[in-house]
Structure formats: structure tokens, C-alpha cells
Amino acid sequence: MGLFDFLGKGKEKAAEQAAESAKTAQGAPVGASGIRFGSQYSISSTFVIAPKPLDVGVKRSKELQNKIVATGSVKGGQFRKGDLVVIVGQNGVVKAQTTLLDVFKDDGANDFNTLLSANMGKKEAGLGVDAYFILDMSDGVGFGDIVAKI
Numbered sequence: 001m002g003l004f005d006f007l008g009k010g011k012e013k014a015a016e017q018a019a020e021s022a023k024t025a026q027g028a029p030v031g032a033s034g035i036r037f038g039s040q041y042s043i044s045s046t047f048v049i050a051p052k053p054l055d056v057g058v059k060r061s062k063e064l065q066n067k068i069v070a071t072g073s074v075k076g077g078q079f080r081k082g083d084l085v086v087i088v089g090q091n092g093v094v095k096a097q098t099t100l101l102d103v104f105k106d107d108g109a110n111d112f113n114t115l116l117s118a119n120m121g122k123k124e125a126g127l128g129v130d131a132y133f134i135l136d137m138s139d140g141v142g143f144g145d146i147v148a149k150i
Contacts, residue, residue: 039077040148043144046141064102067135071106072133079149084098084149086148098135102123103131104116106132
């Protein structure tokens, strides 16, 4: 076996290891593959809304028609209305990219419909805050998924 044969096999082995490493990183959970998001929101439940024009106004009613509302808690960073976010599944794979149409803090005293009708608040949520996120999506989000700011 010559010197050049040895170097050729080393390159092949390195290429195989790189391909295997990439495959493992792709299937790993968030953070395990080196992907880190400064702002994360853990989804505990979701529901679809169809607000009435008399409750929220005609323009806003059309904008929010059949959109998903996610309930959960901010695990890191801060989110604001209009932020561009990604939905990361439980397996660590990015499912979708979307925009936050609205953010309401869950104060525990008022239900979601009251907060939506009042349309009041700072429209942001920080670390440790329970909140409602209205996503510009109609499906594809579920329990255990993570919303992460880009």
C-alpha cells in the first residue's frame, strides 16, 4: 500500500463521518445540534379563532379570521407583535416560518376573548410570562412545539 492510497482512504472516511454527523445533527432536538435561539416560547395548547366584526372591528376580524392562537410560556428572551418567528417541532425540525400578529399577556384574571376585544396592553411578553400568541397560520402547530424568534 502506497502513501497516496492511505491519504485517499482517509478522505473517504472523513467524508463519511461528516455525512453521518450532519444526519445526526438534523434529527437532534433544539440546542443539541448547535442551533440556539435567544427567544423561545413553549406551546402548551392551541386553538383557532374567528372573531366577530362587532367585537374587534371589521378590518381586524378579517385579519384574524381562522388564525391559530398558542398558549404557553416564554422560556427565554422577549417577543413583540410583528416579530418574525419559526415553529420548531418536538423533534427539533423547523416546521414553518411566520409572523406574530398579536401578543397578549395572560394575566389570569381575564379570558382570551376579553383580552382580544379590549385590544389593550404592551403587545409584548418577556422571560417567565404566560402569554397568548396569535400566529399568522391556520394549522401545523401543536402541543410541545416551540416558537423561536429569528
